[in-house]
Amino acid sequence: MADPRFFSVAGPFTLKTLAEISRAQIGGGADPDSLFSDVATLASAGPGDVAFLDNQRYLDAFTTTKAGACLVHPDLAPKAPRGMALLVTPEPYHGYARVADAFYPAPPPKAAVAPSAVIDDTAALGEDCRVDAGAVIGAGARIGRRCHIGANAVIGDAVVLGDDCVVGSCASLAFCVVGARVVIHAGVRVGEDGFGFAVGKQEHLKVPQLGRVRIEDDVEIGANTTIDRGAGPDTVIGAGTKIDNLVQIAHNVQLGRSCMVVAQVGISGSATVGDGVMMGGQAGLTGHLRIGSGARIAAQSGVMRDVESGAAVGGSPAAPVREWLRGVAAVARLARKKGG
Numbered sequence: 245m246a247d248p249r250f251f252s253v254a255g256p257f258t259l260k261t262l263a264e265i266s267r268a269q270i271g272g273g274a275d276p277d278s279l280f281s282d283v284a285t286l287a288s289a290g291p292g293d294v295a296f297l298d299n300q301r302y303l304d305a306f307t308t309t310k311a312g313a314c315l316v317h318p319d320l321a322p323k324a325p326r327g328m329a330l331l332v333t334p335e336p337y338h339g340y341a342r343v344a345d346a347f348y349p350a351p352p353p354k355a356a357v358a359p360s361a362v363i364d365d366t367a368a369l370g371e372d373c374r375v376d377a378g379a380v381i382g383a384g385a386r387i388g389r390r391c392h393i394g395a396n397a398v399i400g401d402a403v404v405l406g407d408d409c410v411v412g413s414c415a416s417l418a419f420c421v422v423g424a425r426v427v428i429h430a431g432v433r434v435g436e437d438g439f440g441f442a443v444g445k446q447e448h449l450k451v452p453q454l455g456r457v458r459i460e461d462d463v464e465i466g467a468n469t470t471i472d473r474g475a476g477p478d479t480v481i482g483a484g485t486k487i488d489n490l491v492q493i494a495h496n497v498q499l500g501r502s503c504m505v506v507a508q509v510g511i512s513g514s515a516t517v518g519d520g521v522m523m524g525g526q527a528g529l530t531g532h533l534r535i536g537s538g539a540r541i542a543a544q545s546g547v548m549r550d551v552e553s554g555a556a557v558g559g560s561p562a563a564p565v566r567e568w569l570r571g572v573a574a575v576a577r578l579a580r581k582k583g584g
Contacts, residue, residue: 256281257279258277259278262313268331268332272321280294283343286311287309289312294312297314297336316336331343352372353391367381367382376392379394379398386404391408398416405417407425413430413431414430416432418434421457427463430468432465435457438453438472438479440475461483464486466488471493473495475495482501485501491505491506491509494511497515500521501520506525509525515534520537521540523541525543541556
């Protein structure tokens with residue numbers, strides 16, 4: 245069970261309700277009216293808990309778990325302990341996400357403005373917003389309904405936020421237009437200057453950064469990530485994209501819809517990334533590249549050339565994954581021979 249000091253559990257829910265929530269089928273001849281009160285891991289779950297299995301590495305834990313119910317892929321359902329209620333789905337982790345959200349729904353913000361918050365007279369605050377202590381909202385800013393602005397966050401002049409946004413503590417937003425249901429975690433910096441300089445022999449001249457950042461609906465941005473505003477064209481983050489902590493996105497980057505960008509990724513200026521691209525931790529992209537939709541970039545890859553749609557690359561410089569893995573294996577064989 246989650247620590248009740250920080251999380252409030254809902255429910256209990258019947259197995260039938262959980263099947264509807266998770267879009268799963270009830271298996272194992274279980275009673276659809278049986279009640280479950282929480283979610284838990286395979287190792288810690290008890291008879292009143294719902295667990296999930298999404299990785300065969302945990303198959304042993306699945307066969308011995310005490311969980312009363314489990315979300316499981318059809319192929320692995322036959323290995324369930326006798327008597328366990330099954331929620332059978334081809335996407336157990338998606339199902340778990342829905343079930344966990346039902347047990348632990350995010351509470352709506354309690355509408356209030358802290359006395360120490362500073363809100364410019366020309367800013368517009370939507371209905372039922374919460375603004376915490378020390379937050380600053382600049383001139384002409386437009387904040388949608390039911391937004392939560394965390395402690396000491398700064399919303400710059402003329403910034404626009406859609407409905408149901410969350411801006412974490414000490415985050416700062418400038419020169420940006422943000423859609424609805426966007427979550428911006430603590431310490432994020434959106435809209436700061438891009439790293440734009442005209443390099444010369446005698447001096448390096450700063451190039452004015454005259455664009456914005458456009459963040460579309462349902463984006464999530466992890467703690468201490470930075471997204472620079474464009475130099476002329478906007479920097480764009482597509483709808484549904486999820487960005488981890490400590491990511492750097494440079495000026496003019498066009499990041500597509502429903503991308504996944506893992507911690508410490510760096511995307512250089514003017515790179516164009518298609519929809520549904522996945523980037524592993526610490527991957528780096530040089531500027532002006534085109535990454536096709538559905539591409540996969542392995543962790544710690546150094547991408548220096550365009551990547552075709554649907555391709556998978558790894559290594560530095562990045563190469564097609566099979567080619568990269570063959571190279572890694574060849575080096576390992578050489579090392580063993582030398583050592584022998």
